Structures are given as structure tokens and as C-alpha cells.
Amino acid sequence: MTDTHMLDVVWMPSEDIVARVIEGELIIVPLVAGIGDTDDELYTLNETAKAIWQRLDGHTSLRDVAAALAEEYDAPVGKIEQDVLGLVGELARRRMLVEVGKAA
Amino acid sequence: MADAYAVKRSLYQHAPRQGKRVLLTHLDIELTERCNNACIHCYINLPANDDQAQARELTTDEWKDILRQAANLGTLTVRFTGGEPLLRDDFADLYLFARRLGMKVLLFTNARFITPKLADLLARMPPLAPIEITVYGMSPASYEAVTCISGSYGEFRRGVGLLWQKRVPFIVKGALLPPNKMEIAEFEAWAATIPWMDKPPSYSMFFDLRGRRDSDARNRLIARLRLSPQEGVVLLTRRPEAYRKDMAQFCSWFMGPSGGRLFACGAGHGGCVDAYGRYQMCTLLRHPDFVYDLKQGSLREALTEVFPRLQETQATNPDYLARCGRCFLKGMCEQCPAKSWMEHGTLDTPVEYLCQVAHAQARYLGLLAEGEKAWQVGDWRQRVASLAGKV
Numbered sequence: 026m027t028d029t030h031m032l033d034v035v036w037m038p039s040e041d042i043v044a045r046v047i048e049g050e051l052i053i054v055p056l057v058a059g060i061g062d063t064d065d066e067l068y069t070l071n072e073t074a075k076a077i078w079q080r081l082d083g084h085t086s087l088r089d090v091a092a093a094l095a096e097e098y099d100a101p102v103g104k105i106e107q108d109v110l111g112l113v114g115e116l117a118r119r120r121m122l123v124e125v126g127k128a129a
Numbered sequence: 130m131a132d133a134y135a136v137k138r139s140l141y142q143h144a145p146r147q148g149k150r151v152l153l154t155h156l157d158i159e160l161t162e163r164c165n166n167a168c169i170h171c172y173i174n175l176p177a178n179d180d181q182a183q184a185r186e187l188t189t190d191e192w193k194d195i196l197r198q199a200a201n202l203g204t205l206t207v208r209f210t211g212g213e214p215l216l217r218d219d220f221a222d223l224y225l226f227a228r229r230l231g232m233k234v235l236l237f238t239n240a241r242f243i244t245p246k247l248a249d250l251l252a253r254m255p256p257l258a259p260i261e262i263t264v265y266g267m268s269p270a271s272y273e274a275v276t277c278i279s280g281s282y283g284e285f286r287r288g289v290g291l292l293w294q295k296r297v298p299f300i301v302k303g304a305l306l307p308p309n310k311m312e313i314a315e316f317e318a319w320a321a322t323i324p325w326m327d328k329p330p331s332y333s334m335f336f337d338l339r340g341r342r343d344s345d346a347r348n349r350l351i352a353r354l355r356l357s358p359q360e361g362v363v364l365l366t367r368r369p370e371a372y373r374k375d376m377a378q379f380c381s382w383f384m385g386p387s388g389g390r391l392f393a394c395g396a397g398h399g400g401c402v403d404a405y406g407r408y409q410m411c412t413l414l415r416h417p418d419f420v421y422d423l424k425q426g427s428l429r430e431a432l433t434e435v436f437p438r439l440q441e442t443q444a445t446n447p448d449y450l451a452r453c454g455r456c457f458l459k460g461m462c463e464q465c466p467a468k469s470w471m472e473h474g475t476l477d478t479p480v481e482y483l484c485q486v487a488h489a490q491a492r493y494l495g496l497l498a499e500g501e502k503a504w505q506v507g508d509w510r511q512r513v514a515s516l517a518g519k520v
Contacts, residue, residue, distance in 0.1 A: 043228075043230070044231075045231040048151055052205070054257070055255075057253060057254050058252060058253060061137070066137045067205070068136065116135060119135070121135075
């Protein structure tokens with residue numbers, strides 16, 4: 026799938042993880058086996074990733090997520106789209122995100 | 130950019146970013162004091178069928194409330210221990226609840242009650258930390274001479290086998306006692322075959338007296354089962370280079386007299402909830418004036434209002450102040466308010482056995498000469514620095 030098509034897809038956090046915010050830090054705790062690389066690791070998201078993650082709500086396309094972040098942070102939308110696709114690719118590979126479908 | 134957004138954190142790096150203080154990162158939970166073993170050396174166990182103890186234990190909902198409170202305070206790791214935590218009929222329920230709150234679970238067990246169903250659950254929804262299993266012997270005779278329960282060895286091996294078969298990570302540790310002292314080599318050879326053992330097993334050998342101070346007869350037995358300080362040093366130093374290296378590093382960090390302040394440790398920063406909902410400053414300290422009843426309050430109140438005050442408690446016993454308060458082996462010695470309470474019923478009485486163990490180790494490391502007392506040493510900083518320089 027091209028980046029253009031990927032941006033039209035809606036994603037949401039997997040039910041196989043628990044995402045917790047502790048003292049402002051977003052920590053992803055695997056719930057079932059096979060999440061991440063091993064069975065004993067937690068993951069924490071950097072600030073960019075955290076801002077993206079909090080908008081992956083199962084309703085909003087990645088394109089709209091990027092547009093909202095570009096407006097909020099007054100940043101080039103193209104750069105934000107690359108970050109969004111990078112994060113989603115990384116977390117989808119680890120089964121921390123699930124694809125809901127194409128945006129309506 | 131690959132893997133730049135999510136950073137891995139291991140079990141021991143779970144505290145959120147520097148500068149931010151999480152009120153409670155780890156909580157010990159003693160689900161029950163009852164145990165399906167009746168180990169001769171145990172400091173806490175009650176019979177599995179002790180109905181009175183069982184009736185006093187917190188309910189499932191009460192435990193869930195405490196777990197929820199802990200999660201809200203930032204807790205990422207909870208340890209289920211006992212007694213034997215798997216004796217609780219609701220263990221799987223509580224385990225799942227903790228995991229769904231986003232916690233890692235450390236489980237201390239003898240493995241006898243690991244069933245195929247529980248092993249399946251632990252494989253499907255892993256605790257995220259290796260299960261820790263204490264091994265009491267390598268044969269039915271030695272194992273059951275410690276546990277005093279016929280058939281317990283077979284159940285332990287079956288439980289371990291189930292975990293192994295399901296690839297549920299576990300590690301083993303020993304309790305060094307007269308019935309199994311001769312089996313160290315066999316135990317360690319077996320332990321080395323366990324895929325999740327990345328170092329030799331640890332041992333308990335300087336056993337604690339009864340935590341509830343509930344039996345003089347049991348205390349006399351436990352005291353007889355302890356290794357002598359000299360035997361302990363022989364065991365601790367079987368890998369002399371590794372021991373010296375570890376201790377040199379340890380000593381450079383943790384040595385030095387603590388003066389009159391009793392709690393020169395981490396007590397009160399994490400703590401342990403006992404089977405009845407009493408929140409202890411640490412796993413061992415059960416002095417009634419130093420526990421907080423969670424049925425009347427909250428983890429937050431204990432951590433912010435009660436424990437900080439208790440942590441300031443000063444020793445008043447002149448003997449303690451003259452010895453322990455001035456002793457530079459403080460970090461190496463297991464003397465603490467909890468051990469003093471178990472042995473003497475006070476918080477500030479020197480525990481002679483622990484003092485002897487620490488002195489024996491210090492002599493081995495060259496920190497003390499024969500006959501020297503550590504509280505009389507003035508140049509301890511140079512001695513510790515010299516130890517660090519030799520390795």
C-alpha cells in the first residue's frame with residue numbers, strides 16, 4: 026500500500042495491550058504473548074509518538090490525524106504525515122495497533 | 130526512521146522519566162499466610178487449612194480495590210507472594226485483574242498448584258517477569274524433609290514441567306537446609322538447563338525467625354537450621370572472583386554508618402500489603418505500630434502521611450547506637466528494624482547472628498582484621514576504597 030493510501034486508513038490501539046499514562050509518560054504494557062519483541066518488555070512513546078497515539082481513536086484517518094497535529098503544532102503536514110506513518114508502521118509490526126479500515 | 134517512536138523498557142527500568150516522582154512503582158502483596166507446604170524454616174507459613182486465617186483474608190473485591198489504587202498511583206509491578214499465593218481460589222482472577230490494569234506480575238510460588246489451565250493462562254497472558262520458584266530439594270526424600278508434606282516433590286516437578294512445556298519463563302532459587310545441603314551441585318546442574326536462568330540460582334540460608342513472633346519453638350528450630358556465619362561465607366564465595374567484584378561495587382555504594390536513624394533503607398517507599406489488608410513499610414516489618422490498616426484508609430494516605438513520619442524514627446537503645454549506629458558494615462549487614470522485631474520484639478536491638486555474618490564477610494574481603502569490630506574502625510572509607518581498587 027502506498028503512503029497515500031495508508032493515510033486514508035483508520036487505526037486504533039489493540040486490545041492486546043494496555044496503554045497507561047504515568048506522570049505524563051505514555052507506557053504500553055503488553056497483555057498477551059507475542060506483543061513486541063519479547064515477553065518481558067514495556068514500551069514508552071516519545072513526545073511525537075504520544076501526540077499521535079492519543080489521536081488513533083478508531084474513527085480518524087491518519088491523514089486527519091496528521092492534519093490536526095500540523096495545525097496544533099504549526100508544523101509542515103508532510104513531515105507530520107511521515108511521523109504518523111512511521112509510528113503506525115512500527116507499532117503495527119509489534120501488534121500494538123489494529124487496522125479498523127478505510128475512512129468513510 | 131525505524132523503531133524510533135517506541136522505546137523498550139525492561140522490568141528494572143520501568144520508573145518513568147527522570148525528575149518525575151511516581152508515588153508507588155512497586156507493591157508487594159501477600160495474598161495469604163497459608164501454605165500447602167509446612168517448611169521447617171519458614172518465617173510466615175500457616176497451615177493451608179487454617180480456617181480462621183482464611184476467614185480474615187481480604188476478599189477478591191478488597192484486593193481489586195487495592196490493585197486499582199496502586200495502578201492509580203503509578204504502580205507498574207506487583208508481586209504476589211505468601212504463604213503460597215496459588216492457594217487462593219481467586220488467584221487467576223486477581224492475576225488477570227492486575228495484568229489488565231497494565232501491571233507486570235512477579236509471582237513467588239512453590240509451583241505445586243500450577244495446573245494445565247493456569248499454565249495456559251500464564252502462557253497466553255504472560256506475567257512479563259519470570260515466575261520465581263523456590264526449590265527445597267532434588268529428590269522426594271530431601272524435598273519432603275523440608276516441606277513436611279508427602280507427595281509435594283512430585284507436585285512441584287509436575288508444576289515446573291507444565292511451565293516449561295508451555296514456555297512460561299521461570300527461574301528457580303534454593304533454600305539451603307540440612308536435608309538438601311549435599312545437593313547443591315545437582316541443583317545447580319539442573320538449574321543451568323532451565324532456559325530462563327541467566328545466572329546460578331540464589332539461596333536463602335540466613336533464615337528469618339517467625340515474622341509474627343508466634344512460636345518460640347519454631348524460632349528455636351529455625352535458629353538451628355541457619356548456616357553458621359563461616360559456612361555462609363564458604364557458600365557465598367564459591368565463585369570468589371564474581372563475589373569480590375560484586376561486593377566491591379556494592380560496598381562502594383552502600384557502606385557507612387547510619388547513626389540513629391532506624392530506616393536507612395527503602396522501607397516505606399513501596400511496601401507490602403499483608404493478607405488482611407495491613408500495609409507494611411516492607412515485606413518483613415509487622416510491628417503493630419508500623420503497619421497501616423487499608424480497611425480504614427488508602428495506599429496514598431499511608432505513603433504520603435504515615436510512612437514518611439515513621440521513616441524518621443530514631444533508635445534509642447544505647448547498645449544499638451554504640452554498635453549498629455556506628456558500624457560501617459551497615460549496607461552489608463541484614464540488621465534492620467524488621468529483623469530486630471522478629472528476633473527481639475524491639476526495633477533497635479542488635480541481632481547477634483546477622484552481626485556475625487556481616488563480620489565474617491568483611492573479614493573475607495579484607496575489610497576487617499581478625500578480632501576487629503566494625504563499629505570501632507575509623508578508616509573505613511580507605512578500606513572500602515582499597516577493596517574497590519583491588520578488583
